[in-house]
Amino acid sequence: MRVLVVNPQDGLPPSTPQFLSDHGWDVCLAGDYEAASQQLAGGGIDAVLVTEQASPQAKPAPAGGGEEDPGGLYRMLEAGRVATVMLVDDHHRRQAPDSTLIDFAPRACAGEDLLARLSTVTRYHRHLRQIETELEHMQRLGKRLNDHFSEVDQEMRLASRLQRDFLPKLTEPLDGVSFKTIYRPASWVSGDIYDIFRVDESHVACYVADAVGHGMAASLLTIFIKQAIVPKRIVGGNYEVLDPTQTLAILNEALAAQTLPNAQFVTACYALLNTKTLKLKYARAGHPYPLLFSTDGHVTELKSPGGLLGLFADEQFPSAEVQLRPGDKVLLYTDGFEMVFQEGDRAAKLDTRAYMKRFEALAHQPLNRMIAEIDALLDDDHGSLAPRDDISIVGFEIP
Numbered sequence: 001m002r003v004l005v006v007n008p009q010d011g012l013p014p015s016t017p018q019f020l021s022d023h024g025w026d027v028c029l030a031g032d033y034e035a036a037s038q039q040l041a042g043g044g045i046d047a048v049l050v051t052e053q054a055s056p057q058a059k060p061a062p063a064g065g066g067e068e069d070p071g072g073l074y075r076m077l078e079a080g081r082v083a084t085v086m087l088v089d090d091h092h093r094r095q096a097p098d099s100t101l102i103d104f105a106p107r108a109c110a111g112e113d114l115l116a117r118l119s120t121v122t123r124y125h126r127h128l129r130q131i132e133t134e135l136e137h138m139q140r141l142g143k144r145l146n147d148h149f150s151e152v153d154q155e156m157r158l159a160s161r162l163q164r165d166f167l168p169k170l171t172e173p174l175d176g177v178s179f180k181t182i183y184r185p186a187s188w189v190s191g192d193i194y195d196i197f198r199v200d201e202s203h204v205a206c207y208v209a210d211a212v213g214h215g216m217a218a219s220l221l222t223i224f225i226k227q228a229i230v231p232k233r234i235v236g237g238n239y240e241v242l243d244p245t246q247t248l249a250i251l252n253e254a255l256a257a258q259t260l261p262n263a264q265f266v267t268a269c270y271a272l273l274n275t276k277t278l279k280l281k282y283a284r285a286g287h288p289y290p291l292l293f294s295t296d297g298h299v300t301e302l303k304s305p306g307g308l309l310g311l312f313a314d315e316q317f318p319s320a321e322v323q324l325r326p327g328d329k330v331l332l333y334t335d336g337f338e339m340v341f342q343e344g345d346r347a348a349k350l351d352t353r354a355y356m357k358r359f360e361a362l363a364h365q366p367l368n369r370m371i372a373e374i375d376a377l378l379d380d381d382h383g384s385l386a387p388r389d390d391i392s393i394v395g396f397e398i399p
Contacts, residue, residue, distance in 0.1 A: 001046045001122060002026040006036040006073070011051035011087070011107065019111050020049075020118075033073040040076050047083040047122045049114070051107065077102060081128060083121040085114065101128065156188035156216075163189055163219055166226055168196045173399070174204045175275040180371040182393040184336075184378065191218030192334050192392040199231045202276050203241050206394050208332040209268035209309075210287065217264070225266060228254040244270045244283035248306065248317040252285065255310030266309040269332050273324070278398060280330065283319040285309045288335050293370075295327035297363040299356075302330075329367050329397045331359070336389035340381045367397035 003025045005017055017027045028045075030036035039045065050073070077084050077100065084102045087109060088094060094104040103121045105114065163185075170179050179196050191211040199205050207229065211221040230250045233240045242250075247270050255266060267287040273280050282290060286308040289301040306317040324330070337355040358377060362370045371393065378391065 002028065002044055003047045003049055003118065004028050004030060004036060004039055004045045006030045006033065006048060006050035008032050008051065012049075016049075016111070016114070020115070023115055025118075037073045037076055040073070040080070040082065045082065047085070047118055048077060049085050049087075049118060051087040052089070083118075083124065085117045085121060159216070159219065160185070160188040163222065166223065167194065170196060174198055176399045177204055177273065177275060177396050178367055178399065179206065179394065179396045180367050181395070182371060182375055182378070182391065184391040186336070186388065186390045187215065189216060189219035190390040190392075191215075191222065192336075192390040193222035193225050194332075194392055194394045195226060195229065196394060196396075197231070199241055199272070200239070202274055203272055204275055205231050205270070205272045206332065206396065207268055207270040208287070208334060208392055208394050209266055210334045210336075210390070210392075211266050212264060221260075221264070221266065224255075224258075225251065225268070229270075231272075241272070243319055244272050244281050245317050245319040247272075248283050248285050248309070249315075252309045252315050252317070253313050256313040258310070260310055265311055267335070268309055271330065271332060273396070278324040278326075279321055280324050281319050281321050283317045285315075285317050288333060288337075291331045291333075291359060292322065292324075293329040293331070293359075293363045295325065299360050299363050324398050326398050329370070329395060331393055331395045333393045334389075334391060336391035339388045340378065340391070367395050371395055 001024070003020060005012065005020070005027055007016075007029065008031065017029060021027050028039060030039055036048070036050065040048070076082075081101050084100075086094075086102055086104050087107045088104055089107055101121050101124055103117050105117055109117070164183075167181075167183060170181075173179070174196070175198070181194065181196075183190070183192065183194070185192070191213050192208070193211075194206065194208045196206040197204070209222065209225045211218040211225070228251050230242060230247055232242055248268060251266075251268065265286075267285055269282065269284040269287040269290055271280060271282040271290065280302075282302055282304060283306060284290070284304050285306045287306075289303050292300040292302055294300070302320065302322060304318060304320040307315045309315070338352045339350075341354040341358050342351055358374070362373055365373065374393065
C-alpha cells in the first residue's frame, strides 16, 4: 500500500516515514500542500498522512465545522474520497463529512496509534473502491438493460401494429349484415384473433379464436390460425362452401401437425351465415357459446359440442344451425370476459357469469349501441388498465 506523507514545516517526527516503511507501507513524501496535490493528481496513492500547519496564518480543513482549507489539497481528498489521517491541534472539535474518508487525530499521535488509524481508514478505502467498482458494473448493466428493454418495446409496438393489420377493417355492412367488434389485448400483442369475410354471393363467415396465453407465442399462433382457416374448397372450376365442421377440422389438423406442446392449444367459434335464407351454421372448439339476442330481448346460448384445437388430429366439431330473423343479434366472444364485471371482492368469489348479466341488460339495444356500451363498461371496470386476459367480440345484426 502506498501512503503519501505530507509534512509541511516538518510537523511530523523525523522517524515517521521510516516507521511506516518498516510496517510495510510504500512511503512517498511531500514537503508542502502544492507538491502533495500534484502527487495526488498523478494517482497511485492509497492513503494520505498529512499534518496541518501550526502557524496562525494556516487555514484549517473544511471538515464539517465550516472552516476553510489550506489550498486545494483537502478538496481533492474529499472529492476523491481518499483514505486520510489528518494530524491537527483541535481534533476533538473536528468532524469529517460522511462523504469523506478523513480521520482526525491529535498532532502528537504516537506511532502505533497512528499506524492503527491509517490502517483503519485504508481498509474502509478498499471497501469503498470495491463498492464503487460494483456500482460502475451495475450502472453499465443497467444501461444495457435499458437499451435492451427499449429495443424490446419498439419490437412489441411493431408486432402489435402488424397483428392489428391482420384484423378486418369493415366500414360497411356485408350483404346488409352489420358487424361490430371489440379487440382489447392484455399486453402489446394478443392471443385473440378474429376475422369477418364474404365467402360467396350467399354466405358471410366470421370467427373468433383464442390461443392460450396472451404473449408473443400466442400472438404468433394467431397468425397461423388466420392462414389455416379454409372457408371453401375449390375443385376445378367449381367451389364448395365448407360446413363449419369441416373448417374447424381442417384448422385442427393443421395445428395438430405442428406438434405444439401440450400446454399450447386454441379455442375457436366459427359461424357461417346464409344471407339469403338467414340460416346460421356454427361450430365451436372448446370456446364460449355464441349468444343469440332475439328481438324480444331473450338471450340464448347457441350450444354445440367440440374439444380444443391442436391437441388431437381426429377431434370432431359437430355443427348446429339456427334460423335467424330480422333484428336478431349474435355475439362471438372470448373467455376474457369471465374476469370482468365482478361485484365486490374478486378474491372472495369469482362470478364467472357476471358478464352475462351485463350482456342481457343490453339485449334490447341495437348492435352498434350494445358494442359501444360494452366497450365503455370495460373502460370503467376495475383493473381495465391491466387486464388479466385478452378480450375480443365479433357481433352481427340482421337488418
